[in-house]
Amino acid sequence: MSARPTxxxxxxxxxFRSIPTRWADNDMYGHVNNVVYYGWFDTAVNALLIERGALDVHHGDTIGFVVETQCNYFAPLSFPQTVEAGVRVAHAGSSSVRYEIALFAEGAETAAAQGHFIHVYVDRxxxxxxxxxAALQAVVDELRG
Known part of the structure; x- marks a missing residue:
């Protein structure tokens, strides 16, 4: 068994990308439900790719398929709070990229949660x-951790 991540x-x-929490993000225990974190991962990475001109989700010839995802939780987040999502690239192959995302409470120095997902880029x-x-490779180079 491997050691718990820190x-x-x-x-x-x-x-980084700021993401405001919503009332609907909280679960019955008063903190953000675990499934919301994966949506924030997607938002942080894909918004960055779209803004940098590396991904056109409506008309582009290339799309990204998520083939692996994982998240570790360290501290609760809850509404009303702003989350700051840090994004970096841990590895890139010829057609795939492993993005690592850490979610921070606004202004916090350590992650409340962190994880990764792997996109394989495919013909639409x-x-x-x-x-x-080339545009995607430029963003990958910028985000290498």
């Missing part, structure tokens, strides 16, 4: 893997 420090990330029509585009 929370990342804010300094391990260069790119054939769903066959494709080489990372």
């Amino acid at each position: 929370p990342h420090h804010r300094s391990a990330f260069r790119v 029509t054939t769903h066959r893997p494709v080489t990372l585009s």
Whole structure:
């Protein structure tokens, strides 16, 4: 059995996205439900890719399929609170990228939760893997951790 991960420090990330919590994010225990964290992972990464011109979700020839995901939880988050999502790239292959995301309570130095997901980039029509585009590769290079 492997040792439990420890929370990342804010300094391990260069790119952040603020995400406000919503009333509906809280579960009956008064904190954000675990499934919401995965939505924040998707939001942090895909919004960044769209803003940087590396992903066109409506008309682009390439789309990303999530093939693996994981999250560790260290401290609760709850509404009303702003979450700051740090994003970095841990590994990139010719058609896949492992994104690591840490979620921080606004201003906190250590992550309340952290995890990763792996995108395999595929042709929108054939769903066959494709080489990372130049625009995507530029974002990957910017986010390498």
